[in-house]
Amino acid sequence: MATDSQAEIAASVGALKDLGPGYDQALAEGLVERIxxxxxxxxxxxxxxxxxxxxxxRILTQLDRYAGCRHQRRxxxxxxxxxxxxxxxxxxxHFGRQSFALALxxxxxxxxxxxxxxxxxxxxxxxxxxxxxWVIIGIINVAYALRKHxxx
Numbered sequence: 776m777a778t779d780s781q782a783e784i785a786a787s788v789g790a791l792k793d794l795g796p797g798y799d800q801a802l803a804e805g806l807v808e809r810i811x812x813x814x815x816x817x818x819x820x821x822x823x824x825x826x827x828x829x830x831x832x833r834i835l836t837q838l839d840r841y842a843g844c845r846h847q848r849r850x851x852x853x854x855x856x857x858x859x860x861x862x863x864x865x866x867x868x869h870f871g872r873q874s875f876a877l878a879l880x881x882x883x884x885x886x887x888x889x890x891x892x893x894x895x896x897x898x899x900x901x902x903x904x905x906x907x908x909w910v911i912i913g914i915i916n917v918a919y920a921l922r923k924h925x926x927x
Contacts, residue, residue: 783809874920881912 787806791798885908892905 874916877919878916881916885909885912 784806787802791802794802888908889905892901892908895901
């Protein structure tokens with residue numbers, strides 16, 4: 776059982792001690808109801824997994840039966856590869872948008888900081904501080920853009 780369910784059971788036992796023996800039946804019914812709901816969720820998830828596996832198996836069997844010709848199997852494999860490429864391209868496009876948003880956001884944050892630093896004291900130290908800030912922001916953006924994004 777999950778820790779939430781264990782916490783509920785512990786709370787029910789604690790409530791039983793606090794309320795006394797007159798509430799045994801009500802607390803037991805509530806506990807049985809919660810445990811039954813948890814079991815129902817687990818059974819539904821297992822049935823869903825088995826149905827999905829069975830459907831996938833039947834689809835592959837039908838594909839083998841109807842795609843008995845070599846050229847049809849090749850076409851099916853090409854379609855599957857094309858679908859995978861499209862999925863990867865969509866993920867890559869999403870990752871590119873995230874990188875662009877990070878770069879744009881960091882520029883918008885860095886520009887006011889630069890203005891504040893240069894307005895305070897426009898000396899060599901201020902210019903060095905401004906350059907350091909820009910280099911740090913640049914390193915963060917490059918590191919984010921070059922990291923491997925997760926394959927979901």
